[in-house]
Amino acid sequence: MDAGLQVHLEKFEQVPVVRVVGEVDLATAPELQARLAELPADGGTVIIDLSEVTFLDSTGLSVLVAGWKRLSEGGDQSSFRLVVNRPAIHRVLEVTGLTHVFDVFATLEEAIKG
Amino acid sequence: MTLPNHSDEPTQWGSITNSPERSMALTIPARPELWGLARMAVASIASRLGFDFEEIEDLRLAVDELSMACASGIGPDSVLHLNCHWSEAGLFVECMVIPVVAVANGEDGQFPAGLSQKELSESILAVLVDAYGISLGEGSRRGWLRKDA
Numbered sequence: 001m002d003a004g005l006q007v008h009l010e011k012f013e014q015v016p017v018v019r020v021v022g023e024v025d026l027a028t029a030p031e032l033q034a035r036l037a038e039l040p041a042d043g044g045t046v047i048i049d050l051s052e053v054t055f056l057d058s059t060g061l062s063v064l065v066a067g068w069k070r071l072s073e074g075g076d077q078s079s080f081r082l083v084v085n086r087p088a089i090h091r092v093l094e095v096t097g098l099t100h101v102f103d104v105f106a107t108l109e110e111a112i113k114g
Numbered sequence: 115m116t117l118p119n120h121s122d123e124p125t126q127w128g129s130i131t132n133s134p135e136r137s138m139a140l141t142i143p144a145r146p147e148l149w150g151l152a153r154m155a156v157a158s159i160a161s162r163l164g165f166d167f168e169e170i171e172d173l174r175l176a177v178d179e180l181s182m183a184c185a186s187g188i189g190p191d192s193v194l195h196l197n198c199h200w201s202e203a204g205l206f207v208e209c210m211v212i213p214v215v216a217v218a219n220g221e222d223g224q225f226p227a228g229l230s231q232k233e234l235s236e237s238i239l240a241v242l243v244d245a246y247g248i249s250l251g252e253g254s255r256r257g258w259l260r261k262d263a
Binding site: 023025026027034057058059061062087088091095096109 | 145146147149150152168171172174175176178179182186231235236237241242
């Protein structure tokens with residue numbers, strides 16, 4: 001039944017990009033959590049591309065917040081950027097107030113530019 | 115026939131019938147990898163009722179959060195019962211879980227606004243639906259939500 005989740009670690013113009021594809025819920029969030037834990041907390045920019053995520057619940061938000069917290073420990077220059085272009089995903093970030101926490105962009109190119 | 119004893123739900127829903135034409139029951143193992151079935155069933159009903167795309171997405175998320183509130187941290191052999199009733203007034207969804215073996219809940223991390231995940235989940239429900247309730251007892255766990263047409 002599980003629609004599954006794919007998490008790809010890539011680099012775009014030397015910036016680490018975590019491309020997430022599928023549904024992020026209680027069943028699949030551990031996979032995302034594990035991949036985010038592989039990112040070095042070196043104070044650089046990290047982009048989480050959620051443009052191919054079709055469902056995101058509070059478990060997924062919890063994983064994103066944990067990742068943001070860990071990477072923020074790398075220093076003041078660290079930047080945790082999200083790419084979100086689906087209204088349903090943007091809405092869950094909005095209703096939880098997380099659009100004020102994360103830098104949210106509509107495209108990967110915009111996220112790279114910051 | 116009226117809905118069974120939803121004394122804590124808004125009274126205007128007392129007129130809804132649970133006739134076979136306007137109700138649906140789904141029983142699944144209370145395992146997270148199967149909650150997609152609950153989301154799909156509710157989305158399908160909402161679509162037939164004429165809810166728009168955004169409302170259907172809201173319901174998918176709300177049902178997921180309701181399932182999580184009722185079924186997270188319970189034993190693997192527990193069963194989740196999902197009952198849906200609808201009318202021209204909208205959609206009513208009830209989620210019931212009778213834990214076979216209760217286990218400790220996982221760590222409930224804090225969010226930037228000081229919210230725990232449980233509080234975050236409830237704040238999502240509060241925004242997405244017109245009314246909801248969650249009752250967690252030792253013997254059973256029950257949650258419900260209402261989305262007006």
